Amino acid sequence: MKRQLDKFTLTALFDAEIVVIGEVPWIAGGRSIQLDYDDIEPFCDNKITWIAKKEGVTVKDFEQWLEAGGDPICVGYLNSGKPCSRKVFQVRGLPVREWVEFEGYCRKHGGET
Known part of the structure; x- marks a missing residue:
């Protein structure tokens, strides 16, 4: 089920320089990665697809x-x-x-x- 993201709240968070961290699977555990504004939606849709694309x-x-x-x-x-x-x-x-x-x-x- 696709989540509805509140763009107003996300914009307010980033404008206030609040850092958003996502956790992805990684060898020997997980890895925390700082997400940019444009990363939030694809990360929430499928973080495996997102990190694979980010890693090329x-x-x-x-x-x-x-x-x-x-x-x-x-x-x-x-x-x-x-x-x-x-x-x-x-x-x-x-x-x-x-x-x-x-x-x-x-x-x-x-x-x-």
Whole structure:
């Protein structure tokens, strides 16, 4: 259900320099982010979509990054043709955009040991 936002109250808050903080899911817990006036409505509509866009990644990539805890997943393939789901050795907790762009391999597929 979409919330009806009171633009008058929001404008008064921002004019009074009251800071609005939003909490988003993040690896190792949550992350508090200061919201600008134009962020309020999209944040309230869907904060996952909002943070993914703000970080420059897709919602799917953001959710996979969260699930992996920021640890990169091997870009190799199994004999069956399915993507490998193992984590890359010695690389942990990458920021979301770096995680999406990272191309490394697990030990089974020739990564570092």
